[in-house]
Amino acid sequence: MDTVLLLIASRSGPGVPNEAVNAALSALGASCEAVRLAPQAVEIALPGPVDDREEVVRAALGDQPIDVAHIPASGRAKKLLIADMDSTFIHQECIDELGKLAGAGDQIAAITERAMRGEFNFEEALRERVSFMKDLSTDAIEKVKDAHITFTDGGRDLVQGMRAAGAHTALVSGGFTQFTAFVAERCGFHEHRANRLIIEEGILTGKVEEPVLGQDAKVSAVHEFCERLGITTEEVLAVGDGANDIGMLGLAGMGVAFHGKPAVRDAASVRLDHAGLDGLLWLQGLSAP
Numbered sequence: 001m002d003t004v005l006l007l008i009a010s011r012s013g014p015g016v017p018n019e020a021v022n023a024a025l026s027a028l029g030a031s032c033e034a035v036r037l038a039p040q041a042v043e044i045a046l047p048g049p050v051d052d053r054e055e056v057v058r059a060a061l062g063d064q065p066i067d068v069a070h071i072p073a074s075g076r077a078k079k080l081l082i083a084d085m086d087s088t089f090i091h092q093e094c095i096d097e098l099g100k101l102a103g104a105g106d107q108i109a110a111i112t113e114r115a116m117r118g119e120f121n122f123e124e125a126l127r128e129r130v131s132f133m134k135d136l137s138t139d140a141i142e143k144v145k146d147a148h149i150t151f152t153d154g155g156r157d158l159v160q161g162m163r164a165a166g167a168h169t170a171l172v173s174g175g176f177t178q179f180t181a182f183v184a185e186r187c188g189f190h191e192h193r194a195n196r197l198i199i200e201e202g203i204l205t206g207k208v209e210e211p212v213l214g215q216d217a218k219v220s221a222v223h224e225f226c227e228r229l230g231i232t233t234e235e236v237l238a239v240g241d242g243a244n245d246i247g248m249l250g251l252a253g254m255g256v257a258f259h260g261k262p263a264v265r266d267a268a269s270v271r272l273d274h275a276g277l278d279g280l281l282w283l284q285g286l287s288a289p
Contacts, residue, residue, distance in 0.1 A: 134206025
């Protein structure tokens, strides 16, 4: 099975310099050709299966802010995008932002960080964090959306590029529907799902509807979407950054750890530490719309 090795740089930098391309070709030690897809993306076709050449090229590039991915050449373009939201499509963890407005920002952020590293049960961590928000007005949700959420570079391009190629797109988050609805609309996802905060007369009760959407629910979502769309898990692209994403990343044909925690980077088939979300288009042999 032939493969491709991609070099993908950040959108905000100068791209992949020719010197880096030459270093990669030298490290590969094979007669192969580099094709520049864009200033920030270069593709190299390689014979043979996926092997340790990705790590060889990473070592050759040193500390340059360039991502390296070595993937099968066939079946690259996926038919379903299933994506995490917090710290993936947006820079923030919405629950942390609400926690700040509830006067419990430090406590909630500490629990979030440990949960995303996989140090304890995500579902219990969510219930504990939501309890800090008891008696918070729903005005806080609107304030977070209006003043605190910033979008990750390339997110809308990724969704629109996959939609243009005929793929289905779903935002599946361990966060809250009030935020996934907002992000899904802005980026153009077909659908979204997340946890539901229990609200009474405009006030948060400090509780979340059961069952909590965590790692197992994300895995179930992949199976559900595949059955509905009549596709296999090999035709799925999943992207996320936290421990509750590991299950769906491992199940998907292409699981991408996007600026992920160490355990997530180790579990994913592809890791992007520098590129924007539009880098996932280059992985699939697609271009931005």
